Amino acid sequence: MDSVAQLTFIIFLSWISHVSSEAIIRLPSENEIPGEYCDSWRLAVETNNVGAWNQIPANCVDSVAEYMTGERYKRDCEVVGKFSLKFAKRVALAGDGRDAWVFDIDETLLSNVPYYKAVGFGSEIFNETSFNNWVKLADAPAMPSSLSLFKELQELGFKIFLLTGRSEFQRNVTEANLLFAGYRNWERLILRGPFDQRKSATDYKSEKREELVNEGYRIHGNSGDQWSDLWGYSVASRSFKLPNPMYFIP
Amino acid sequence: MDSVAQLTFIIFLSWISHVSSEAIIRLPSENEIPGEYCDSWRLAVETNNVGAWNQIPANCVDSVAEYMTGERYKRDCEVVGKFSLKFAKRVALAGDGRDAWVFDIDETLLSNVPYYKAVGFGSEIFNETSFNNWVKLADAPAMPSSLSLFKELQELGFKIFLLTGRSEFQRNVTEANLLFAGYRNWERLILRGPFDQRKSATDYKSEKREELVNEGYRIHGNSGDQWSDLWGYSVASRSFKLPNPMYFIP
Numbered sequence: 116m117d118s119v120a121q122l123t124f125i126i127f128l129s130w131i132s133h134v135s136s137e138a139i140i141r142l143p144s145e146n147e148i149p150g151e152y153c154d155s156w157r158l159a160v161e162t163n164n165v166g167a168w169n170q171i172p173a174n175c176v177d178s179v180a181e182y183m184t185g186e187r188y189k190r191d192c193e194v195v196g197k198f199s200l201k202f203a204k205r206v207a208l209a210g211d212g213r214d215a216w217v218f219d220i221d222e223t224l225l226s227n228v229p230y231y232k233a234v235g236f237g238s239e240i241f242n243e244t245s246f247n248n249w250v251k252l253a254d255a256p257a258m259p260s261s262l263s264l265f266k267e268l269q270e271l272g273f274k275i276f277l278l279t280g281r282s283e284f285q286r287n288v289t290e291a292n293l294l295f296a297g298y299r300n301w302e303r304l305i306l307r308g309p310f311d312q313r314k315s316a317t318d319y320k321s322e323k324r325e326e327l328v329n330e331g332y333r334i335h336g337n338s339g340d341q342w343s344d345l346w347g348y349s350v351a352s353r354s355f356k357l358p359n360p361m362y363f364i365p
Numbered sequence: 366m367d368s369v370a371q372l373t374f375i376i377f378l379s380w381i382s383h384v385s386s387e388a389i390i391r392l393p394s395e396n397e398i399p400g401e402y403c404d405s406w407r408l409a410v411e412t413n414n415v416g417a418w419n420q421i422p423a424n425c426v427d428s429v430a431e432y433m434t435g436e437r438y439k440r441d442c443e444v445v446g447k448f449s450l451k452f453a454k455r456v457a458l459a460g461d462g463r464d465a466w467v468f469d470i471d472e473t474l475l476s477n478v479p480y481y482k483a484v485g486f487g488s489e490i491f492n493e494t495s496f497n498n499w500v501k502l503a504d505a506p507a508m509p510s511s512l513s514l515f516k517e518l519q520e521l522g523f524k525i526f527l528l529t530g531r532s533e534f535q536r537n538v539t540e541a542n543l544l545f546a547g548y549r550n551w552e553r554l555i556l557r558g559p560f561d562q563r564k565s566a567t568d569y570k571s572e573k574r575e576e577l578v579n580e581g582y583r584i585h586g587n588s589g590d591q592w593s594d595l596w597g598y599s600v601a602s603r604s605f606k607l608p609n610p611m612y613f614i615p
Binding site: 148151152154155156158159161162163164165166187190191193194195198199202353354355356358 | 398401402404405406408409411412413414415416437440441443444445448449452603604605606608
């Protein structure tokens with residue numbers, strides 16, 4: 116099916132689910148969100164009020180599509196970048212090469228909007244195979260405000276650590292994609308190893324941050340689009356949450 | 366000065382600060398936020414990206430006023446209430462009278478919008494004397510979605526604890542205001558005592574939650590408009606962040 120057909124099918128399913136009440140089909144998404152509440156749902160996602168979720172509400176596909184492809188998402192990210200830099204400029208760096216900033220990759224440094232555009236902006240359940248095929252293309256563009264921040268942090272003297280939920284087998288394509296998008300000279304790229312596969316992102320990322328702290332790094336800042344990039348233990352002095360209404364990672 | 370004159374003065378100061386660059390006057394607010402970025406600034410506040418702040422950006426007074434008095438704020442709060450209740454309904458209550466839910470008061474159960482309307486919606490630095498005079502009136506209306514949630518939680522069997530940054534000397538007026546607004550039968554109202562005055566809200570509220578935990582209460586949910594209502598230690602199983610772009614409490 117092409118993406119329009121897939122969307123049509125999902126909307127049809129949602130309609131079936133609506134007319135048949137709870138009786139026959141009940142999609143796991145929040146189908147009951149009325150269209151005029153989609154912006155409020157998005158805010159609830161960003162403030163972690165929704166809890167775990169695996170599909171955007173059926174009524175909010177157009178709203179999320181408009182948000183992700185319009186000016187507002189770009190501006191929201193720019194403002195996060197602006198406050199990140201403002202904080203970074205006030206950090207007193209020790210200058211011993213141990214001043215660190217941690218970045219997540221997907222929807223933080225690289226944008227997967229071209230992929231999500233083709234799969235209904237998160238209205239479909241996450242398909243690992245199809246997403247991994249997209250990752251293999253190494254074609255994700257940079258998020259412009261993050262690329263600026265990345266470079267400015269390096270100029271200020273921060274060591275940049277990339278901590279991603281992607282797996283070791285994706286190391287080469289991930290490096291290729293980062294270079295293609297304009298990122299250079301990161302200190303280390305940390306991916307999930309064989310023993311990290313079943314861990315939650317919060318646990319896996321906390322462990323990896325703790326390893327950095329044990330190596331003597333001071334994690335001043337951390338940027339990510341998921342709260343699971345930022346919460347847990349060995350957290351940064353300041354955490355910066357980029358918006359992402361397309362998917363949730365625990 | 367009346368509030369219009371104060372606003373005019375602040376806008377004038379901001380203009381002075383703009384034309385004179387950093388040289389003469391530098392207001393502590395984020396004057397450099399362009400008007401079309403005010404929604405993004407608001408999101409940055411809600412996701413705690415802004416850090417500590419004490420005035421809304423001068424360019425965003427109209428935007429915050431429109432948000433707080435229009436449909437959007439109401440809807441945002443309704444959606445938070447909806448997800449809070451959804452979670453609450455899934456909690457397996459022990460039925461021993463120790464299943465707890467913690468609410469903050471200002472901008473959580475009670476709305477101070479009538480007060481903030483008169484002082485530029487957070488564009489002025491917080492004035493404790495004038496705010497305390499407002500509190501004394503015991504005239505703050507209920508936030509409708511919170512009043513519904515409050516009642517529904519009680520029907521489900523939760524014990525309700527009110528944990529506020531207000532001080533003991535405001536106990537009577539606070540109780541009177543809560544009753545006037547329609548709240549009934551809370552388990553306990555916890556206010557800042559003499560030894561809590563200099564503590565951050567995060568520390569004070571964490572200590573008070575810890576005391577509840579030590580008494581055997583299980584804090585399933587916590588609702589507040591500030592991250593300092595929700596973070597720290599002895600946190601609830603799920604925390605719900607209500608929007609508040611008018612002020613920040615550390």
